[in-house]
Structure formats: structure tokens, C-alpha cells
Amino acid sequence: MGKLVLYGIEMSPPVRATVLTLKALNIPYEFKFVNLFEEHDKEEYRRINPTGTVPALDDNGQFISDSHAINAYLVSKYGKDDSFYPKDLVKRAAVDQLLHYDTGVVFERTLRYIARPIFLENKTNIPQYKIDMIVEVYETVNNFLKDKPYVVGNHLTIADFSLISSISTLQVYLVSDPIKYPNLVAWIKRLEQLPYYEEANGKPGKKAEEMIRAKNIKIVP
Structure with a gap:
């Protein structure tokens, strides 16, 4: 290597x-x-x-x-095997679907759409419709997780890694409700138990959250 x-x-x-x-x-x-x-x-x-x-x-x-x-x-x-990104075309397509969803919707339409004005334009008022977009993401991912522990099935994949890094950041704007989104919340907790999660996503994610909170953001109609 x-x-x-x-x-x-x-x-x-x-x-x-x-x-x-x-x-x-x-x-x-x-x-x-x-x-x-x-x-x-x-x-x-x-x-x-x-x-x-x-x-x-x-x-x-x-x-x-x-x-x-x-x-x-x-x-x-x-990889020692293909479990994180399957070679089987049907399984790989399922992973790719979620990767594209993360790129085009979760990150682009929610994270970047909210974070860019905060950090580059110092706009700290977040319109409610942007929060509603986060709600749509939570609902969609919660549905993807119906009857399965990970977003594409019984095995952890790179789709989980992409989505958790984005969704864990969205929590600073809107905390996911365990009653409304039980599958989503259980999935977040499941990934938090990974031995490398805290170092890779937990600690740096908390630093990002602190930076955002320091901006004194407000949700407005």
C-alpha cells in the first residue's frame, strides 16, 4: 500500500x-x-x-x-471484502442511491443551504422552510430504515457513513424526535456504538456544533 x-x-x-x-x-x-x-x-x-x-x-x-x-x-x-460497498449490482445500486441522496438532498439542500449563509454571509436567521427541509430528510431516512438496522439492509455500508456525518450535523438545527422518527434515532445510536465513531465523527462533529451555536442562530417564519 x-x-x-x-x-x-x-x-x-x-x-x-x-x-x-x-x-x-x-x-x-x-x-x-x-x-x-x-x-x-x-x-x-x-x-x-x-x-x-x-x-x-x-x-x-x-x-x-x-x-x-x-x-x-x-x-x-x-477492503478485505465488499461488505461496505457490495459488488453485487443490485446491492451496489441500493448503496449508490443513498450516496446520491446524500449528495443532492441531505448535504446540498439542507446542510450547505443552511451553513453557507451562516459562515460566509453571517446570516444567523434560518427561515422555517429550511428547517422543514430537514424534517423531510428525517422522514425519508426513517422510512429507509424501516425493518432494517442500516440504510440499505443488515450490513453497514459507506451509505451509512455519508448519511450519519450529514444527519448528525443537522441535529444542531433540529433534534430528531424518537417518537416521530424511531428508526432514525435507533440508527444514530447504533452507529454511535462503533469503536471508531467518536474519534471520526463524534468529536469533530461536536466542534462544528459549537461553532454553529456560537453564531446565535434563530429560526424565523
Whole structure:
């Protein structure tokens, strides 16, 4: 195995999803912090990842970006088996569906849609309709978890890693109700019991939550 280098910001949900994958696969790696708020660092980083987003992975000179692509790559290349990203096309399609859902809905329409104005524009009033979007996510994922412990079945996959990193961050805006979303809440608790969860997602997620709460956000009609 060549030297793996992960570029990112520890508090970023997509970065945390990749760290969860690396920890689950027990792959050693080096972490390099990328300060996307510094223009010089941002421009330097674009030479590695032209989109300027985190994370990016350097696998012995081969650069891969986007957490979903990175995680699938890591399992395919370094996994002892295919349980985290099945080779069976039907099972893989189920995982891919949730990865696309995380990209296009959970992260893009909720997390980024809320966080970007807070941190880049200092807008601390969150319209209620954005919170309603989080409700839709909770309802959808709760339905995906009906009668199964993980989002695509009986086995943990990279879809769980991507979704938990995003949804655990959404909790700062709207805590999931165990009565309304019993499957979702049970799934969160189940993933929190993973031996590497706290290091990979728990602690950095709490730091992100502290930064958000420090902004004194308010939900407005």
C-alpha cells in the first residue's frame, strides 16, 4: 500500500464520512488540514482538487476528490471484502442511491443551504422552510430504515457513513424526535456504538456544533 494522504477540514461532514471509512477499513493515513478560508491555501488546494471542495485523497500520487467517490474507491481497493460497498449490482445500486441522496438532498439542500449563509454571509436567521427541509430528510431516512438496522439492509455500508456525518450535523438545527422518527434515532445510536465513531465523527462533529451555536442562530417564519 502506498502512502495515503487525506486533505480536508476535520469538522466537514464529507471529510468525517471518509474518516469513518478509513477507520472502518483500518487503513493508516496522513491528514493534511486545508484552510479554505485563506485564499492562498484555497488556490494551492485547487491544484489537487479543481472544485476546491473537501475532502481529497492522494493515493501515492493518484488524486481523488468527493467523499462518496473516495469511499467507494477505498473499499474497492483496500477492503478485505465488499461488505461496505457490495459488488453485487443490485446491492451496489441500493448503496449508490443513498450516496446520491446524500449528495443532492441531505448535504446540498439542507446542510450547505443552511451553513453557507451562516459562515460566509453571517446570516444567523434560518427561515422555517429550511428547517422543514430537514424534517423531510428525517422522514425519508426513517422510512429507509424501516425493518432494517442500516440504510440499505443488515450490513453497514459507506451509505451509512455519508448519511450519519450529514444527519448528525443537522441535529444542531433540529433534534430528531424518537417518537416521530424511531428508526432514525435507533440508527444514530447504533452507529454511535462503533469503536471508531467518536474519534471520526463524534468529536469533530461536536466542534462544528459549537461553532454553529456560537453564531446565535434563530429560526424565523
